[in-house]
Amino acid sequence: MLPLRLVTTVLFLVIGYSGATIYPRPSERDNDSDYWLKLGREEIEEALQRPKLTNVAKNVILFLGDGMGITVNTAGRIYKGQKQGQSGEEGYLVWDRFPNLGLLKTYNLDKQVSDSGATATAFLTGVKANYYTIGVNGHVKYEDCAASLKEENRVESIIEWAQEAEKDTGFVTTTKVTHATPAGSYAKTASRKWECDRKMVKYGPDAMKCKDIARQLVEDEPGKNIKVIMGGGRQEMGAPKRDNGDPSCRRIDGMNLVKDWIDHKTENDESYAYVTNTQELLAIDTSDTEYILGLFDDTHMPYETDRDTSSEGCPHIKEMVEVAIKRLSNSENGFFLLVEGGKIDKGLHLNSPKRAVEELVAFEEAVQQALKMVNMEETLVIVTADHSHVMSMNGYPPRGNDILGIVTESDDISDGLPYTTLTFANGHGFNYSWNGIEVVRPNLTGVDTTHKDYVSLAGMPTYYDSETHGGEDVAAFAIGPMAHLFHRVHEQSYVAHVMAYASCIGPYKDCPRQIENRPSAVYEIVKNQNKKHSKMGSSSSPAVWPSSIIVLLLTILSLRRARA
Template identity: 60%
Template sequence: MHSLLVVMGVVCALVVPSGQVVYPSPNPQETETSFWMDHGRRELTEALQQTPNNNKAKNVILFLGDGMGITAMTAGRILKGQKKGVSGEEENLVWDRFSNMGLLKTYNLDRQVPDSAATATAFLSGVKGNYLTVGVNGKVKSKDCAASLKKENQVSTILKWAQEAGKDTGVVTTAQVTHATPAALYAHSPYRYWQCDSKLKAEGPNALACKDIALQLVEDEPGRSMKVVMGGGRQEMGAGIDPEATKKCERSDGRNLVKEWQQDKASQGKTSAYVTTTGDLKKLNAEGTDYIMGLFGDIHVPYEDMVKVAVRRLKRSDNGFFLMVEGGRIDHGMHHGKPRRALEELVAMEEAVRETLEEVDLQETLVVVTADHSHVMTMNGYPDRGNDIFGVTINEEDVSDHLPYTTLMFTTGEGFNYTWNGTEVIRRNLTGVDTTHKDFVPLAAVPTYPGSETHGGEDVAVYANGPMAHLFHRVHEQTYVAHVMAYASCIGPYTDCNRPFNDHRTRYKHVHHRDHDNDDDDDDERKRKGRKGYGKGSDGYNGAPALKSGGLVVLWCCVMLNKVIMWKTLKDLHPVGRTGVPQPRQEYPEEEEEEEEEEEKGGRVI
């Protein structure tokens, strides 16, 4: 019956007089109060049944939607529903149903609005860097080759930590395998666009001491030890096979890094496979191959079956695995101001997440879904419920020129289209225009060169399921993602794998970065209660949560013993009947309240 209603609604929607599709709600009963009361009760029941999963994560999978801001996810959710023939607003992306989420601050150390290289460095290494730099800390500015070569300025990532723990690792991307996000896994470069040697040479002599990103992937650790590398980017690897491909970063040294990669694996006595087509990928015996490299385009590539093959290969590891999957073309669609291209990629990534969840056990696999940054697309107007997400709204009461406009628009981009008619500024009339076409470019407020729509600077969401997923629970620095992934799987800085002391209290403290130890934890409470903040380590920090301190228990006992001795001494000095017997100090409720008030004045509120 439900399916019949949906089909009838779609048929009706397709013949509305305006010619614009309006999709029906799949829930005809939603106008009833009881519908929403029942809906709320079900969600509340689910929430009450949630319990933290404190297991050690054998596997970690990070899905990264490049440029997948909140607006993009909302619009993508609606698109997913409308592809089913319903209104879409009520739809859920697969990660909408994850048990835990938070928000991430995305700024770079030197920019309010970030780029993909520095943001990837943040969520993969736990250290923020500067605009356009990858795999280095804030001491390295863009194009500063000399600073990037200093070991103390290079940061290690979750990829390296996983390999050191004996885990298999891999990356799947719809962008180039040397692009900003995957490069942050394995490379150290002061400039994200030094993907091939010709870019370095073009920069001048000061850059020649640095190694291009493609070469770092093949020659250096941890890139060299990745078991799965799949995406685009044959040009940078010196393995281009399409003479018509746009020349963006060709190798000038004549090296074919794919062949060198194959030779390296053979010298180790390992099997390897290099595939370039979807057909080859589907025929590949992932369970019987040690190393897999798939380069499916000279530059960028769609998903195909990359994720499924990657997971099946990595699952062979007895010690578990780490895999990062990037939906890189969400970002590309946005930069060109083409929301349909961006959101179709988002929905494709969502399907990859869904299929991956069928391949893994969430009792032992932490799955994280997030974005590196947002874009300046906004969702505006007052379109009818179920209006085509790529459609227009006609809102004559509020719009002074009485022209239709698209629900999705940009603040910057190549869609800028205002003209002067001699009397007033006018914009494009969209009446009769197919705004749902994949290459339609909505209006933008500020003109940019093609492909140069800018990123957005607002927070992005992070969703998680699996072991320690509940650690995503508020607004965090983007660097926090790397720390949670490492702590959940007991690798890198968190190899001791201590689990938290649970006292089931919720604390809030407004913390500024000027705190002496620059952390975001409840220092006053920890100190007052005698709780160790971070476990063992020469600098007091290795990520272990607050634990009861045995030393302070001993100290407390000494203090109490001292009080008894003092009381006995005073009793001997002041016999009863002359001055009275002094009593040990009692802890009165009024005094405890005064102490709490003083602590609140100092900035801590429980």
């Protein structure tokens, strides 16, 4: 008689695995030693050509994948390949092929695990800060308005340094334009929550002596001088379009900061465009428009899985980046651009891997678009993250197993139930119970774990949408002038110093280097890497292995093991 656990496994394979997908390897040649030896030689050749450009960077683009830790990067890489019908592990994200990288320590001054406000302060100003503060040094504690108003506690950002050097500046985000990462480029505040005045009232009259983040963007330097501003956040700016949206940060002072922004540009005879959808964005004449304000949602922009892709909907992050670079490239002195893929983080907080990796793939499309539009001999491009998350990639799934799917067999899993490759250490996906004998988790048989609304299992409960950040190091990938300065484990604040030194601005404005064009084959390798690596040895599109065959093979294997 077969053991109960084996019977359960066989029933699961026959009933629950009928919709399973195993993505094939692009080529079976990786079974051969010659393949790996050849691949190794190619990478050695690339490494020997690794550029060490000492040019002055005319332009700097910082791509910030919010929450895009190493695990998320790996999962996104595999997901991208599987969307192309391949197993995914063998592929690359475009920044994986950058010639230089380092690791960044993400802790805050007062926290082992960071938030996005203090991390933004670090990588945009070169100074580490306390949890939930923005644009101020360690003498300012969370919610200490008085300390944040002291000039000696306020720090300058890369956007301020760039503007002082008469460069044009801009930022693009899929979150609100007042959210932590973009705010780090222009705001000084004791609380990243103070995006509008409503968020400050409950802290009393002392807090109201400070200015909310939205007002700082429109009224103060450097915010009011930023040439390109794109993201969500009409509510914080006092110009919401919907009455049924989240009212958490509706202004109570009656200010319409969008109108104030427009009035200021009009009074100074400056050309501008205020846009709220894709059609309006793409219609901008970037050669004849000095300032662009794009607010595409009342709060955060929608997930890529939910975005209205019509002309009346929200633009893709790639489209925002394309328009931003077209506009900023008009500057004779160059530009600084911050691009945040902010909804990667939001998807992870939801315990929703599908939403997160879809955001990462969209973010990569924006990076690819930028690389096509700039001269990389004079443009430093950095791709990094502010922090990680507590998502893990675990178990022993077979090669090509759907990265969002389930693992059906593992000798290490004591309850014999299937599990997802991607799980979380904490989150509202916590779902365990006690049956009087043992702790029981959900049986994923028949559950579509690849759906955008699937909530992954978590090891520790949190409130809804409150999965936490992770505290491990994140990677910084770099290409362009002075990219070789990323070479080991660095403090996160080092990023701002590299950007300033590379472009000879801010604390490094007395810079002796000159612009020199020294082309390198590595740059073309990076630009063309998708062509090279998306077809790993096969000219035809591989077919997905039928799930019925997988069921049959695994069932036979299980029966043989039982008889043995």
